[in-house]
Amino acid sequence: MNCSIARALDVIGEWWTLLVVREAFRGVRRFDAFVERLGIAPNILSARLKKLVRHGVLEARKYADHPERFEYRLTAKGRQLFPVIIALLVWGDRWYAEEGVPAVLMHDACGHVAAPRLSCGHCGEILDPRETHAVPGPGARDPAPSLIA
């Protein structure tokens, strides 16, 4: 499918995959720690970690020889998933936190609650889906990509 959203979901579209990435943002690096934090079955975790390493989202670094053990760290490509994770967080906070949000994201640079928003890189205003549309890019195959609105 000639769509960057579909291609992104091919890599990170499974439920567990994005939770593994979330834990990596929280500083989790070791297999046992992922298992403990996520309550994920080891065989599923193993498959997800392998896929994320294969696609360059995580890198595996050996930290012990006997037995061989690896740590998993976000690559630059993995760190660029931050907006995806945060966009999911914001939506979940808005619609699935009846008892109050579990966690609040702080912005160290300004010292305030981050209250993340998606803004236009040109004018800085918040992006509203009704005020955007898509035009064909250099990689377009479809003659007329649909509106996003």
Next chain:
Amino acid sequence: MNCSIARALDVIGEWWTLLVVREAFRGVRRFDAFVERLGIAPNILSARLKKLVRHGVLEARKYADHPERFEYRLTAKGRQLFPVIIALLVWGDRWYAEEGVPAVLMHDACGHVAAPRLSCGHCGEILDPRETHAVPGPGARDPAPSLIA
């Protein structure tokens, strides 16, 4: 799991589900149009649409009686998934568009390429994962939520 990201993924974490939402943003409303645009099996589409209606992301509106036919439209809750879709788009464009991006998002309000970014709602600066951390919110159960860094 006491985490807004996990709760969000519970609803929209399946690959097809977010592509259905993407098509809804593009103005697709009818069952046959979703099938045609996505190449999705009708039984899978039917299950995904039902789930999205049940969770209030889409609403079903009858548009024909004989036979009964429904249109599916984004609710306010569904439209608030825009940042998730766009964050996926940006990441896919960056890493999976070797032949050029399939589509470019324009910001009608300012007339320029949107170049979407995630910014701090307080200071307006781009949010960098290394400059944020999480603190327990009113709904926290875990005594110390991990850093997002």
